[in-house]
Amino acid sequence: xxxxxxxxxxxxxxxxxxxxxxxxxxxxxxxxxxxxxxxxxxxxxxxxxxxxxxxxxxxxxxxxxxxxxxxxxxxxxxxxxxxxxxxxxxxxxxxxxxxxxxxxxxxxxxxxxxxxxxxxxxxxxxxxxxxxxxxxxxxxxxxxxxxxxxxxxxxxxxxxxxxxxxxxxxxxxxxxxxxxxxxxxxxxxxxxxxxxxxxxxxxxxxxxxxxxxxxxxxxxxxxxxxxxxxxxxxxxxxxxxxxxxxxxxxxxxxxxxxxxxxxxxxxxxxxxxxxxxxxxxxxxxxxxxxxxxxxxxxxxxxxxxxxxxxxxxxxxxxxxxxxxxxxxxxxxxxxxxxxxxxxxxxxxxxxxxxxxxxxxxxxxxxxxxxxxxxxxxxxxxxxxxxxx
Numbered sequence: 347x348x349x350x351x352x353x354x355x356x357x358x359x360x361x362x363x364x365x366x367x368x369x370x371x372x373x374x375x376x377x378x379x380x381x382x383x384x385x386x387x388x389x390x391x392x393x394x395x396x397x398x399x400x401x402x403x404x405x406x407x408x409x410x411x412x413x414x415x416x417x418x419x420x421x422x423x424x425x426x427x428x429x430x431x432x433x434x435x436x437x438x439x440x441x442x443x444x445x446x447x448x449x450x451x452x453x454x455x456x457x458x459x460x461x462x463x464x465x466x467x468x469x470x471x472x473x474x475x476x477x478x479x480x481x482x483x484x485x486x487x488x489x490x491x492x493x494x495x496x497x498x499x500x501x502x503x504x505x506x507x508x509x510x511x512x513x514x515x516x517x518x519x520x521x522x523x524x525x526x527x528x529x530x531x532x533x534x535x536x537x538x539x540x541x542x543x544x545x546x547x548x549x550x551x552x553x554x555x556x557x558x559x560x561x562x563x564x565x566x567x568x569x570x571x572x573x574x575x576x577x578x579x580x581x582x583x584x585x586x587x588x589x590x591x592x593x594x595x596x597x598x599x600x601x602x603x604x605x606x607x608x609x610x611x612x613x614x615x616x617x618x619x620x621x622x623x624x625x626x627x628x629x630x631x632x633x634x635x636x637x638x639x640x641x642x643x644x645x646x647x648x649x650x651x652x653x654x655x656x657x658x659x660x661x662x663x664x665x666x667x668x669x670x671x672x673x674x675x676x677x678x679x680x681x682x683x684x685x686x687x688x689x690x691x692x693x694x695x696x697x698x699x700x701x702x703x704x705x706x707x708x709x710x711x712x713x714x715x716x717x718x719x720x721x722x723x724x725x726x727x728x729x730x731x732x733x734x
Contacts (some may be wrong), residue, residue: 352576353384354385361388365443367613369549375508375534375539378495390447397455401564402493403428406457408716410464412637422566424464428457430562434598435554442605448551455506459490459514461713461722463653465637466646471652471709482541489713491537492614501696508534514554516545517559522629524622524709526553527614532591537577548725553615557605564628565590565597571636583631601625652724653712659727660689660708669693669700683726685719 347567361370370387385390397403406425422430423426432453461484462466482488491514495503512534529546547553571577582592590600600621603673617625636642663686667675670690679686692711715723 352552354383357386357388360443363443363519364445365550367442367530367531367550368444369448369551370445371447377505377507379505379661381505388447389444389507390424390445390451391566393409393451393504393506394454397451397458397494397645398504400458400498402458402496402498402714403454404713405716406460408718409460409462409580410467410717411463411563412642414568424457424460427562427566428454429557430566430621431558434562436560437591438558438602438605438609439554441552442550442554442609443555444658448509448513449547449554451506451510452517452552453558454702455514456490456517456559457486457511458493459486459713461486461489461490462591462715462717463646463649464650465558467653467713470478470650471657471713473707474657475705480705484709484713485504485541485543486713487515487518487585488541489709491540492710495538496662497695497714500694509549511537512548515540516552516667517556519543519546519556522560522626523557524618524619525614525616526557528553550613550615557617559585560625560629561598561601561605564625567632567636569594570627571632576639576641576682577606577635581635583627586624586631588629589621590628599629621672653720654689655728656720656724657712658707660711663689664693664704664708669704682731684722691700 358372361372364370371390374389376389383389401724403425405427407423409424411422411424427524432450435449435453436446439446456659468484470484473483476483480665491511494506494511494514498504515537527546528550529548532545532548534548547556550710568577568582572579580593590597603616604621605615608618663679664670666672667679667690670693671678676690678688680690689711693707695707695710698707712720
């Protein structure tokens with residue numbers, strides 16, 4: 347149809363106006379499994395839609411950002427954080443003439459691999475599988491690639507473009523960098539070989555999301571900690587309040603303005619030394635007064651203990667039911683613990699077979715849980731139900 351041709355041509359021509367440092371969909375490495383082109387959306391826009399409509403994305407609304415299972419609608423969840431990253435990165439990206447479709451797809455998919463209870467959940471899964479001989483442990487960004495490639499859609503995955511997949515697995519580096527420069531020499535066909543945090547994104551859009559991930563949580567965590575009564579506004583060091591602001595909106599504004607001013611015309615995402623120093627001070631303040639606060643630590647320890655028990659019990663059930671193949675035992679377990687039906691269905695993922703190790707399946711299952719679902723499974727497994 348002519349209208350389809352005209353719209354497709356308009357989208358491609360519009361994309362050609364982007365910065366020479368931007369990644370255009372016409373330059374994409376494509377997908378692992380080629381699909382027919384969409385006349386009304388370019389490839390990165392299709393990825394954003396695929397992520398938005400996926401079950402792992404929906405579950406982010408009940409996953410911890412910092413405060414575990416908050417009983418307050420105004421405390422940030424993992425989904426809010428992801429949307430904040432997308433929003434902030436889009437503002438900066440538009441000013442730098444980068445590919446907004448690619449930015450949004452990476453931003454909305456970057457935390458799909460996070461387990462329940464935030465970084466407490468990540469730490470405990472890392473410890474548990476290392477104790478079982480898995481040298482590389484658990485990293486949420488590496489698991490995020492697994493989520494979009496192998497776990498969603500009953501094992502079929504989302505079949506995202508290589509650039510979006512690259513942005514997901516490289517969004518969380520070991521270092522806290524002032525300048526993030528894309529590694530354009532890395533082969534995107536080897537993403538599944540990445541097991542550590544030593545790799546930079548291959549696109550400037552991925553670099554932007556990586557830096558904005560920090561920008562998005564520092565001010566918001568500060569704001570939430572004040573709401574939770576962990577700190578007071580006048581606890582914020584004067585140099586931070588004066589240089590960045592003392593509320594989330596002003597802090598984000600300071601970072602955004604600085605990144606735009608320093609990154610224009612460069613093949614890198616750059617923050618000035620002065621503002622970056624303030625960013626590091628804010629990060630250190632948050633760690634000392636929020637993330638390591640005794641109240642947060644106390645709840646994290648409870649979550650850790652709960653996930654450890656869950657993991658061990660699921661291992662026992664997995665072995666006892668012969669990987670779910672012993673249907674009579676499985677039925678008895680489901681009668682007592684209804685949530686176990688989901689576990690036995692999960693084992694049937696098309697990427698699992700009789701050689702898939704138990705740690706792989708149980709880690710995948712627990713990592714996909716929300717805080718609320720983990721609590722429900724724990725309750726059914728370990729809390730006595732009334733007889734009548």
